[in-house]
């Protein structure tokens with residue numbers, strides 16, 4: 461029987477966020493399972509990203525903080541999930557530099573609390589349900605630190621987080637690993653590269669640049685713009701998470717990347733090329749808006765993911781190239797101008813943050 465079948469209940473934490481909402485939409489659109497979205501609704505949450513879901517009888521929303529053990533216990537008792545996908549987190553590196561405490565609270569204490577309540581629930585299940593249950597923890601390639609010009613992160617790369625964000629994600633990965641090793645909770649960890657796509661909060665590089673460009677604002681590139689990231693279209697990440705939850709081996713970790721290494725400068729230039737073609741400016745090219753500003757503190761130079769394991773063991777492949785995924789994304793922003801205007805009211809700070817003065 462498939463692990464996420466007809467009567468399965470999938471609990472998604474952080475399901476109102478950028479990637480979590482894409483997971484919710486994917487399950488409701490392409491699978492028959494029920495979805496419980498557990499989210500605290502921070503500034504990063506976007507209820508409009510799951511607005512269609514609220515009409516679906518297979519969907520429930522629970523306004524719950526993953527640091528709240530008794531509420532999590534109630535959610536487990538009420539819905540009896542078969543699979544948990546943990547995406548709830550504080551996620552923006554610049555914010556973690558200015559105010560790390562929320563990151564420690566949600567990413568470390570929240571993950572710990574969720575693990576405690578998951579273990580309590582899992583221990584109360586019958587033998588078959590216990591063996592079929594999965595807890596998938598969604599993490600990042602940033603836990604591995606930075607690379608020089610060569611090499612890639614594999615599942616065996618030692619952790620060396622450099623920002624408060626990546627340090628708390630690394631800590632949560634270690635907790636998840638320990639709950640498997642010590643208590644045999646069937647956990648899986650995925651470490652993914654930078655995502656982009658519809659509904660991403662505009663503090664992240666790609667929507668930040670697209671929205672500023674459309675607003676005729678300067679496009680600030682940190683440092684020399686030569687930092688390299690490996691980009692993945694969000695729907696490709698979602699497919700990888702579903703595959704890992706269905707067929708991944710408990711205790712295993714899987715790296716997920718898009719084979720799309722680009723410098724930040726190249727990303728911004730490609731955005732400008734696409735906007736010049738899709739929505740030309742009256743006063744010249746979008747390239748004229750690019751400016752170079754002070755470097756981010758502790759900015760990692762290069763990330764690159766070797767995703768051979770998930771490709772070989774689980775048969776996953778990204779379906780979008782960087783250019784095709786970016787074109788889809790920019791078209792989505794252009795068609796959803798009302799969303800672009802609305803998101804600026806939701807705590808998006810157009811000023812520079814993360815300069816290392818907490």
Ligand SMILES: NC(=O)c1ccc[n+]([C@@H]2O[C@H](COP(=O)([O-])OP(=O)(O)OC[C@H]3O[C@@H](n4cnc5c(N)ncnc54)[C@H](O)[C@@H]3O)[C@@H](O)[C@H]2O)c1
Nearest residue numbers: 474476477478479500501502504505525526548549654655
């Ligand atoms: N965005 C990326 O490029 C990327 C890449 C790799 C891994 N990840 C990981 O994927 C996950 C999701 O990332 P995202 O970009 O969708 O994040 P996001 O910031 O868009 O959304 C995070 C969601 O978590 C919720 N949340 C925050 N604190 C919570 C709490 N205490 N209790 C319950 N809910 C809470 C927020 O309300 C929000 O809806 C994170 O764990 C992140 O580390 C993200």
